[in-house]
Amino acid sequence: EVVLTQSPATLSLSPGERATLSCRASQSISSHLAWYQQKPGQAPRLLIYDASNRATGIPDRFSGSGSRADFTLTISSLEPEDFAVYYCQQRSIWPLTFGGGTKVEIK
Amino acid sequence: QVQLVESGGGVVQPGGSLRLSCATSGFTFSSFGMHWVRQTPGKGLEWVAFIRYDGSTEHYTNSVEGRFTISRDNSKNTLYVQMNSLRHEDTAVYYCAREGPPGSIAAAFDHLGRGALVTVSS
16 A cells, blocks of 8 residues: 655745645656645635646645655745645555645644 | 435344445446445545446455445446444445546546435444
């Protein structure tokens, strides 16, 4: 099973600041990684697929990068609606797995 | 627009069974792989099961293998999961999810429903 380790667990930032979230895989998963945003009481929303492609309707302040085992989600300038929990997920090897999440909270 | 609506959640005793349904609309259901994903209250996300667009292939996470069965009825645009021998640790919100977006190399979950709560408790 591919273990995805997200860091940090919590990121305390102010609106307008840049957020950098990390996801590290226990083995190579090529570019088969997705990122999701989840707000309280809501289902996860797809942000990024294939490591770097934005999903439909996702603002360009969200960007993904990385390959093999190291991936990054960057939010260039935090908007108030971006404070949420972010998960990475791999689609390379069964069973599919998620990371433990990074909470982006208001400082 | 794409809609996924789960139903069938509720409270069940340990060892019991439950079947969840996911009614879909707004897309050609028979062309997409589908998944179930769950989330324990206050915790993270866990992928549960996958079924290929034509029902020919299934995959399960280790903890539900042999107890859960994913299925689909393409004539009714509906996804199911039959959950048997339920355990306390199966308590979660269960989301159905469409695999996508079309054209991606490694499809993700591009649409999820609002979820159905399953509580396993005596």
